[in-house]
Every structure is written in C-alpha cells, then in structure tokens.
Amino acid sequence: MLVYFKKNLLPALCLALVFTVSCSKKSAMDPETPIVPTPEKKGIQLATDAKFGTIITDKSGKTLYFFSSDAAGIPTCTGGCETVWPLYYSADLSSDTRVNASEVGEVTRTDGRKQSTYWGYPLYYYQNDAAAGDVKGDGVGGIWFVAKPDYSLMLANAQLVGANGKSYTSTYAEGTGNTNYFTDAQGRTLYAYGPDKSNKNTYTKPDLSNNSIWPVYEAELKELPSVITKDQISVIDVFGKKQMTYKGWPLYYFGSDTKRGDNKGITVGGIGTVWPVLTPTSIAAPVN
Structure with missing residues (x-):
C-alpha cells in the first residue's frame, strides 16, 4: 500500500510543479502590468519651494535666478560676476507640461555663447547653491532673485x-x-x-x-x-x-x-x- 501511494504521488507532484512554473512565467509576462520607465527631464522645470512657491530650476532641480541688471533682456553678468553666477543654457525644450513654451527663449551673449531666458530674463545659477532645492542666492545685493513664472x-x-x-x-x-x-x-x-x-x-x-x-x-x-x-x-x-x-x-x-x-x-x-x-x-x- 505504501508503494502504491508513492507511485501515485510522484505524477501529482510533477503536475503541480509544471503548473506553478507555467503560472510564474505568465505572471512575469502579463501585458497588463508593464514596467513604465520614468521619462527623462529636459530643459527648465517648475518646482515648489516652501518659501518662494513655484520656482524655476534646471532638469536636476537646481535653482535658477534673475538678475535685475538684465531687465533689458541683455546679459550683463560677465567676468568675475559669472564665476559667482554661472550662466544656464539648454537647447532642449522643457519636458515639464506646466511650462509655457512661449515664455522660454535664449539670447546670444557678446562672446557668442547662448544663454536660456524666461520672460526675456537670462537665467543663472548661484555658486553657493550646493544642492537641488537650495535658494541661497535670492536677495543677494537686492538685485538677484529666484526665477519664478508668476511675479x-x-x-x-x-x-x-x-x-x-x-x-x-x-x-x-x-x-x-x-x-x-x-x-x-x-x-x-x-x-x-x-x-x-x-x-x-x-x-x-x-x-x-x-x-x-x-x-x-x-x-x-x-x-x-x-x-x-x-x-x-x-x-x-x-x-x-x-x-x-x-x-x-x-x-x-x-x-x-x-x-x-x-x-x-x-x-x-x-x-x-x-x-x-x-x-x-x-x-x-x-x-x-
């Protein structure tokens, strides 16, 4: 009787194993649960800051700034100024659907380099912003301000x-x-x-x-x-x-x-x- 039980148990175990492997393969290939890759961010982005609300950043989240001396739309930060306030440029259109493309542009500096603009203001980084989310450059000299779309x-x-x-x-x-x-x-x-x-x-x-x-x-x-x-x-x-x-x-x-x-x-x-x-x-x- 013990021999008979073992002989009948073996086919059943094999059948269960085949069924389990088959289900696993089906689950892994199930078209209803595809893996969606995170889209790559391009161009300027909008981010939310606790103090300033909606601000403009680069694709990695680093804050961008307006310079009051550029009110005419012409970059005036050059030489040593540019060491502290490096220019920002991206040839990519913004991948952020909240950004109005008509508000984004670029200007060619006197040395031939291009610089991105928002509302006609050339955009800059601040040297002392070490990480994404830093806004240490706002208010410097009373003439540097966080870039925002809603001033x-x-x-x-x-x-x-x-x-x-x-x-x-x-x-x-x-x-x-x-x-x-x-x-x-x-x-x-x-x-x-x-x-x-x-x-x-x-x-x-x-x-x-x-x-x-x-x-x-x-x-x-x-x-x-x-x-x-x-x-x-x-x-x-x-x-x-x-x-x-x-x-x-x-x-x-x-x-x-x-x-x-x-x-x-x-x-x-x-x-x-x-x-x-x-x-x-x-x-x-x-x-x-």
Whole structure:
C-alpha cells in the first residue's frame, strides 16, 4: 500500500510543479502590468519651494535666478560676476507640461555663447547653491532673485536715460549710475504720477482717452521679489481697469517706452518730478 501511494504521488507532484512554473512565467509576462520607465527631464522645470512657491530650476532641480541688471533682456553678468553666477543654457525644450513654451527663449551673449531666458530674463545659477532645492542666492545685493513664472512686479537695476537722451542718477541729477526701480514681469518700466494721492488715480480720464499715453498697469497681485511685501501692494478700480499700486502710488507705463528697459518717461513734465520711477525705498503716496 505504501508503494502504491508513492507511485501515485510522484505524477501529482510533477503536475503541480509544471503548473506553478507555467503560472510564474505568465505572471512575469502579463501585458497588463508593464514596467513604465520614468521619462527623462529636459530643459527648465517648475518646482515648489516652501518659501518662494513655484520656482524655476534646471532638469536636476537646481535653482535658477534673475538678475535685475538684465531687465533689458541683455546679459550683463560677465567676468568675475559669472564665476559667482554661472550662466544656464539648454537647447532642449522643457519636458515639464506646466511650462509655457512661449515664455522660454535664449539670447546670444557678446562672446557668442547662448544663454536660456524666461520672460526675456537670462537665467543663472548661484555658486553657493550646493544642492537641488537650495535658494541661497535670492536677495543677494537686492538685485538677484529666484526665477519664478508668476511675479507681479520685478526690479531693474539700470541706467536712467530720459526722452532727451541724457543719463540720470537715482536722484535725477545728470550723470551715470544704476538705479533700482520697479518694472513689470517682462522688464517694462513702471512710473508714478506726482499729483496722485494714496490709491487714487488722478490722471486717467473716465473715457480712457489718455490711457494710451500713460497706460495704467493692470495686474493681479501674485508673487513679489523678496525685497517687498504684499502689504505694500494694492489693486484699485480705475474706470473698469484693475490698476496695481505700490505704497499707495498707482502704477503706469509710458506709451513711448517702445521696448523693455526703456525709462524715457522720467523727463516728461519735469525731470523725475511729474513721472518718476518707483524704488523699494520710495515714500508712500500722500493721503490728501
């Protein structure tokens, strides 16, 4: 009887083994559970930072920066500056579907090298950012800022040149030297109107007939350079347009500033008195 049991057990064990191997092979080759490779990141990426929100990085997650002196869209960080702030360039289009391709570009530097841009701002690394996620370069000198896609305002650090072709300092005296002043996110200069009152536009006509001369700066309050805070910003209604203000000063463009970086409006009506640029240290608009 024991011999009979062994003779019948052996075929059964073999059958079970064959079935197990067959199932294992089927499971490993099951087309319903394919192994999907992680797509390679290319070009600039968007990342989330606890302090700055959405920021722009390279494909490995290293933070990229805007330089206020590049407000005109021309790279001005050269020589020793470039040692601390190496340029960023990628010929690849961004693989991040959240990035608007129309906002990404490139510029050719004077030495022939190419540099990637966002909103026309050349992009840089910061030498002291050791790892992905570091944001140590923001605010350096009050002119370097984390690159972001959602700034409501930016800062230029550039020479003032009036409509008369003369150069002016930050005190509106004739001479050379950069002034740190506000622009929109694409480097277009913003102005205040001297007669305005706190959060009160006194220039724009109800029919908007003069809005093409000094257009109101229409913008929602989103993100700001770290040297200013949101409590300094308001948005007022001006005959159906939403105009941003800084320290109570309504903000305007000058219609004759034909390109980013132009600041010709400072000499209209008087040098730096009727249509001055605004800086982080500008005094608040008068209430009355």
